[in-house]
Amino acid sequence: MQVVYRFLATPRWLGYAALTVAAATVMVLLGLWQLDRYHQRAEINARIDAGTSATPVALTGVVGAPSGGPGTVGPAPAEHAQWTRVTVTGTYDPAHEILVRGRTVEGAVGFEVLTPLVLGDGKAVLVDRGWVRPASSGALTAPQVPAAPSGSVTVSGRLQPPESRGGRPQEVAGHAEIRRITPAVIAPTLPYALFDAYVSADAPTAGLTMVPAEKQNALQNAGYVLQWWLFAAMTVYGFGYLARREARGPRPDNLLDEEPDEVDAAHGVPR
Structure with a gap:
């Protein structure tokens, strides 16, 4: 045919x-x-793996320090800087500690503890010291947060960029709370300039749970x-x-x- x-x-x-x-x-x-x-996503996962075992580098070698006065922030880190393992030395300021609500670790919803670390030059970087469960009596009761170490401390951890759509800290049950970590929005409430990034600590404070790095699918x-x-x-x-x-x-x-x-x-x- x-x-x-x-x-x-x-x-x-x-x-x-x-x-x-x-x-x-x-x-x-x-x-x-x-x-x-x-x-x-594969590149992000590679950076996460590298940041787990890499030798930490100085924070100021990865992200620019703020050059303005109190309430201002420095330049945002480059995209490839995320998950870089950094080290920084300073003194914690527990008076301006903030709890980040609605954070999930191992299937449980709780708070990440964000404490400013003030460097020797008076500038500060927000450090995520770890995760804590909410109080058993409910959201209107402050969780039991272990105190930050006193004196000069050296912190190593993974550098994280600012999160989007953040709001100013709100007073809840005697402590400050936020939903998203956005240094540019938090800075005006603090008496010093902030790096426009935060550090997720490798070793959480005793009594807190380490916040794991979430890999991309x-x-x-x-x-x-x-x-x-x-x-x-x-x-x-x-x-x-x-x-x-x-x-x-x-x-x-x-x-x-x-x-x-x-x-x-x-x-x-x-x-």
């Missing part, structure tokens, strides 16, 4: 072809977007890449299958429904 594809030039099939190309193109682009997200994005590209291939294949079927015409078992002169009357089979 001769297969003829002249019908592909008809308006109807040209429309099918255009729709197929458009759909496949969109799916390929979605796959490329997910591939880019995979590389971004890069494999999920890799799965989406395969999914979108498979859909694109199936779309193109489906168009080719329908075109081939159209070109071949009716199947042999349908020929008996045609006019009698197309059938051998003696044998009952198609000529």
